[in-house]
Amino acid sequence: MDHASTTPMAPEVIEAMKTAFVETFGNASSLHQPGLAARGALEEAREGVAGLIGAKAEEVYFTSGGTESDNFAIKGVALRNRDRGRHIITTSIEHPAVLEPCRYLEQQGFEVTYLPVTKEGLVEVDVLESVIRKDTILISMMHANNEIGTIQPIAEAGSIARDRGIAFHTDAVQTVGKIPAKVDDLGVDLLSVSSHKLHGPKGVGALYIREGTNIEPMMLGGGHERGMRSGTENVPGIVGLAAAADLAGRNLEGDMTHLAGMRDRLAEFVLVRVKDSWVNGSRTRRLPNNLNLGFSYIEGEALLLRLDAEGIAVSTGSACSSKKTVASHVLTAIGLRPEEAHGSLRITLGRENTDEEVDFVARAIVDVAEKLLAMSPFRRS
Amino acid sequence: MSNLGYTEKVLDHFRNPRNPGRIEDADVTTKVGSAACGDMVQLYLKVNPDTEVIEDIKFESFGCAANIASTSATTELAKGKTLEEAKKVHFKDVVEELGGLPKHKVHCAMLATSGLKAAIMKYEAKRGKRTVDEDFVKRMMTGVLDPAKGLNIVAAKRVDRIEVEGKKVRVVLSKDLDDDTRATMAEDILSALTGLDLEVSVE
Ligand SMILES: Cc1ncc(COP(=O)(O)O)c(C=O)c1O
Numbered sequence: 001m002d003h004a005s006t007t008p009m010a011p012e013v014i015e016a017m018k019t020a021f022v023e024t025f026g027n028a029s030s031l032h033q034p035g036l037a038a039r040g041a042l043e044e045a046r047e048g049v050a051g052l053i054g055a056k057a058e059e060v061y062f063t064s065g066g067t068e069s070d071n072f073a074i075k076g077v078a079l080r081n082r083d084r085g086r087h088i089i090t091t092s093i094e095h096p097a098v099l100e101p102c103r104y105l106e107q108q109g110f111e112v113t114y115l116p117v118t119k120e121g122l123v124e125v126d127v128l129e130s131v132i133r134k135d136t137i138l139i140s141m142m143h144a145n146n147e148i149g150t151i152q153p154i155a156e157a158g159s160i161a162r163d164r165g166i167a168f169h170t171d172a173v174q175t176v177g178k179i180p181a182k183v184d185d186l187g188v189d190l191l192s193v194s195s196h197k198l199h200g201p202k203g204v205g206a207l208y209i210r211e212g213t214n215i216e217p218m219m220l221g222g223g224h225e226r227g228m229r230s231g232t233e234n235v236p237g238i239v240g241l242a243a244a245a246d247l248a249g250r251n252l253e254g255d256m257t258h259l260a261g262m263r264d265r266l267a268e269f270v271l272v273r274v275k276d277s278w279v280n281g282s283r284t285r286r287l288p289n290n291l292n293l294g295f296s297y298i299e300g301e302a303l304l305l306r307l308d309a310e311g312i313a314v315s316t317g318s319a320c321s322s323k324k325t326v327a328s329h330v331l332t333a334i335g336l337r338p339e340e341a342h343g344s345l346r347i348t349l350g351r352e353n354t355d356e357e358v359d360f361v362a363r364a365i366v367d368v369a370e371k372l373l374a375m376s377p378f379r380r381s
Numbered sequence: 382m383s384n385l386g387y388t389e390k391v392l393d394h395f396r397n398p399r400n401p402g403r404i405e406d407a408d409v410t411t412k413v414g415s416a417a418c419g420d421m422v423q424l425y426l427k428v429n430p431d432t433e434v435i436e437d438i439k440f441e442s443f444g445c446a447a448n449i450a451s452t453s454a455t456t457e458l459a460k461g462k463t464l465e466e467a468k469k470v471h472f473k474d475v476v477e478e479l480g481g482l483p484k485h486k487v488h489c490a491m492l493a494t495s496g497l498k499a500a501i502m503k504y505e506a507k508r509g510k511r512t513v514d515e516d517f518v519k520r521m522m523t524g525v526l527d528p529a530k531g532l533n534i535v536a537a538k539r540v541d542r543i544e545v546e547g548k549k550v551r552v553v554l555s556k557d558l559d560d561d562t563r564a565t566m567a568e569d570i571l572s573a574l575t576g577l578d579l580e581v582s583v584e
Contacts, residue, residue: 297443298443299419299420299442299443299444299445299448300419301385301419301445301446302395302442302444302445302446302448302449305385305387305392305395305446306396309392309396327417327419337417338416338417338418338419338528339416339417339419339443342416342419374401374402375398375401375402375441375442375449376441376442376443377412377421377422377423377441377442377443378416378443
């Protein structure tokens, strides 16, 4: 129930990787038979991943995961285009893998605008338009948010970026393999993928770079990945990612219906039973597998631990520490007061979850919420 | 199964809290902590006026597992003790009782024991055994947290001045607070001093 954090590997992925470990152990740069076998597997995988996102194979660069892809895109574009301008636009609800490179660039003399979002977590396209400057060189806007599942108007933003000749990046780590994410439909120049969010192995990902995009290499060295990301390729990992992409692509429509059905069933069950509970984010523009519930008068870690004792793994936007309040930056950006953000619970479903599991989880959440509510000093008598 | 670094004892107190709930006819009740920090407890005490023994104590919590467990252990340590004995319950006793707390959660034990002390002082003030002066009000203010710093508002230097004149209490907060924070703090201050029949103003 925490699939936005990571997903179990699909059996098909494990099989594909086993084969790769045994049969394509070669170095894909070598010219002998094992090397050629590895290169073949690598290029086949590239075709596969490109297929899922509607790209050309040569526009796909393999990386070590979502974090690297985001760093690659943002630092790479900013540094290559610094003579044209030093202004970057992103949103206030990005993953740290985007926010931190942006902060780093601020220290290097770039200016970054962090777009606000609506109560539902949506960027308003006219606000984006209004902050674009002559020296804007990059816009980075996540496709869907990892905490609240809100899906951004990427295509609209993409067409604005294209009209102005600004490079446009999207962190699609939470969407690739979950909802359609084709680079031409979205109008993006760069798109980040992470394998372990779509039932593939950890430590592998990809960055899509549209032909003609000005960008610095991520790694310098032996010239792998057409000189953009040197380092001997992790062939089994990449083969695993491709197998996961293949599975996701084939099951996309069915998975979406199945997941959205479970998500809504869970939401309804809890909302009608727990007083002062609500859904964070948008009810319509939302990832099919993401539900983020808010509870008044209850603290998230307590909820999480009680559910964990029932064998249910979820996540919360609350983190209590002695240093200071660390309510999630996403939940505060959508306007929740800190005490409301502390009462949040994120449930992210996966393909292998069943209706029975969802019903069990729904009942457990209601039960635990009632117990904690009975102990809360804010409870109305 | 994860336990976020908690001992079995913490988890036991968290899952089966001792003395949860409220006492409707409590002799004294006190709320400490901050909702914005996600760390708040309310204590209810029933005290025997002759022996000064804490005959019953209950708590409510808006907080994490460490908050619930710390407060639960604190109530267990306080129950059946005289006020004088109970005042001496130190946060380290609570940490020990729980078999340890992660470093960044020790403040939860501090909140629980400072709540107990505040409740006892408040009880004494109610019974006329303690004068309500600046020092007393200051002690009560240590139960109010500054969410930005994660410290109590006295330690965080958010209280500029405290004036007490008979039943009139005036608390002046520092100028550099924004309106929202100021309003929440004022609310917390009022609730820290309720039940004492005082006229409290916060500026
Ligand atoms: C939106 C988003 N971007 C980036 C990442 C980082 O991906 P990875 O774990 O592959 O580095 C994550 C995963 O936590 C994510 O949810």
